[in-house]
Amino acid sequence: MSATTASATPRSDAPQASPAGSLRARTSQLWRSSRAQLAQAWAWPLVPQGFIAMLLIAAGSISPAFLPADAPLLAALPWFNSALARLLSTAVVLVGLVTLFEAWLRLRPRAGRRTAPTATWAIWSAPLLFAPPIFSRDAYSYAAQGLVVSRGMDPYQTGPIAVPGPFADQVDPLWLFTPAPYGPLALQLQRIVVELSGGHALVAAIAMRVPALVAMGVIAWALPRLATRMGVSRDHAVWLGVISPLTLLHLVGGAHNDAVMIALVVAGLLLASDGRWVVASVAVAAGAGFKQTAVLALVGVAGLAYRHAAGGPGEGPLRSAVDQRAYLRIASKVGLLAFLAFTALTVVTGLGWGWIANLSVPGSVLSFLSPVTMAGAALSWALGALGVPQEWAAMALPAVQGCGAVAAVLALGWITWVLGPRRPVAASAAAFMAFTLGGPTVYPWYVLWGAVLLGATLTDRRIVQCLVWATGWMLAYAALDVAVVNGLWILALAGIGWGVLRIGRARLDRVDEPLMGGSANDRQWSPAANTGNAPTGSDSRN
Incomplete structure (x- = not known):
């Protein structure tokens, strides 16, 4: 063997790192990186305020508004069911919601000022880790449905009433007899x-919060990267999609x-932006295994696959030319x-496939957050007030809902x-909306x-304004709901x-x-990078 060959051959006696x-080493590196990111986020102005707000909400969750009526905690500590405890819990939740909303609004990225680091979501979520499910009792239904599956029964044929006892007792009576409408992956999880x-x-x-936390981690990692691929500021994605009060209170808190569905959709779109539409399609299909509406994101997967194959950027002008036949082939x-x-x-x-017959279950309640339902109910009431026969007035609601479906x-x-x-x-965002x-x-x-998803696309400023107002309205709705359950609706109105x-x-x-630079007359978010008015040091925003 020549000297050249010998020198190029690795030494067999060189020390090799064991898999363990x-x-x-990788775990230690990940831990150090996570600690650095959390420390950087904590040093950011207003992040501690959001953390305190979440602490208040978590403290106020020990209340009949969130816990089942026969919860062991309420039985062991009956004081939490007293009038004074209800008053205090409602008050601290109201203060927490307003404080959180204010912190989020003040963190909005502007010219010369970035939003908080991505790790903020973890800091704000931490107080909720061991709190009961908040602003929804769906998690109690999830637990009962999981027990139904565990006992070998068909969750698409029977409801939580099939497992009488502690699991069924904590389910909202409205859903006690209804079979599961969720996808099969959700039920197995x-x-x-x-x-x-x-x-x-x-x-x-x-x-049930554990899968939600993992999913939020995926969203926090993937959404800013997807935004960058679409030519949009990462700060836009973090502020609008990752640290939004609605995102954290309902996805993590609830x-x-x-x-999980949203996380798989975001991951699928990110994969599709790289041309990996096969894996992206599977990811969205898996998302549909949790919530069937994930299939609406396939329009985005198809569009990204088409644009990648055509060699174009992630997103282009609305009036740009399109080879509709090529797009249709890829979409198929x-x-x-x-x-x-x-x-x-x-x-x-x-x-x-039993879930198909149960898709109407969520729509069996009158939802006044739905624009078409609100309009239909208002029209029905107005017709009744004008003396229209009741059977005719009652037809207004389904008629308006039908018009909404057609639209x-x-x-x-x-x-x-x-x-x-x-x-x-x-x-994809528009399809969901x-x-x-x-x-x-x-x-x-x-x-x-x-x-x-609107956090990862160039969004009209007026749409973001509507989202801000909608966020405030839904937080107010949540506050009112808590206060009504605790018998303190007047306090909610005051709050x-x-x-x-x-x-x-x-x-x-x-x-x-x-969001990012540009003139005041610019109606769209600028994708330009933004720096300034941020704590110094490395920016570990992933």
């Missing part, structure tokens, strides 16, 4: 959480399935692959054909399907009035300039 040692909780009903409900492939992937996942879970379908058609191949991420606002039932976490005055006097709700 390599894993420890709920089963796993229940089995790991040791059979404790309240612990199982709180543990422990909703929607968190994406749709077919997603259907096959969803079918395979359904077979693996062993739960079947949503027409909007989805335009979004798919026109917006999808030109602005794919915007198309059209489906939500045109539907008969709206919950705050439904709005997040599209609102989170909401105080919040409106506090926010309004400082004009914090006004989105009166572009």
Whole structure:
């Protein structure tokens, strides 16, 4: 062997790192990086204020407004069910909501000022880790449905009443007899959480927050990267999609399935922006295994796949030329692959397609957050007040809801054909928004399907203004809901009035300039980078 060859050959006696040692080194590096990011976020102005606000909300969650009526904690500490405790818990929740909303508004990125680091979401979520599910009792239903699956029963044929005892007792009576409308992956994950909780009903409900936290970590990692690919500021994505009060209070605090669905959709769109549309389609199909509405994001996957194949940027002008045949071919492939992937996942879970018959379950309640339902109910009441026969007046509500459904379908058609191949991420966000606002039932976490994605696309300033006002309205709705359950609706009105005055006097709700630089007349967020007025040091914003 020549000297050259010998010198090029690795020495067999060179020390090699063991797999265990390599894993420890990577874990240590990840821990140090996470601590540095959390420390940087904590040093940011207003982040401690948001943390204190979340502490107040978590403290106020020990209340009949959030806990089941027969919760062991309320039985062991009956004082928490007293009138004074209800008053105090309602008051601290109201103060926490206003304080959190104010901190978020003050963190809005502007010319010369960035928003807080991405790790802020973890700091603000920390107080909620062991709190009961807040602003929704869905997690209690998840726990009961997980027990149904664990006992070998069909969750698509029977409701939580099939498992009488602590799990069924903590479910909202409205859903006690209704079968599950969720996808098969969600139900199997709920089963796993229940089995790991040791059979404790309240612990199982709180543990539903673990998948939501993992999902939020994925969103916090992927959304800013997707925004960068679309030519949008990372600060836009972090502020609007990651640290929004609605995102954290409902996805983390409420422990909703929607968190995992949104995370898989964002990850799918990020993969599609790299041309990996096959894996992206599977990711969105997996998201549909948690919430079936994830399929609406396939328009974005198809659009990104088309634009990547055409060599264009992530998003382009709305009037740019499109090869509709090429787009249709790619869209057909994406749709077919997603259907096959969803079918395979359904077979693996062993739960079947029973959810199809249960899709109307969420719409069985009258939702006054739904624009079409509010309009229909108002019209029905007005007709009755004018003396129109009751049976005729009652027809107004389903008629308006039907019009909303038709409008949503027409909007989805335009979004798919026109917006999808030109602005794919915007198309996905618009599809979710059209489906939500045109539907008969709206919950705050439904709005997040599209609102989170708006953080990764060039968004009209007026739309962001509407989102700010909608966030304030839904926080006020949550406050009122808590106060009504605790029998203190007058306190809620006073708290909401105080919040409106506090926010309004400082004009914090006004989105009166572009997010990142540009002139005051610029109607769109500028994708230009922004620096200034931030703590010094390295920016670990991932």
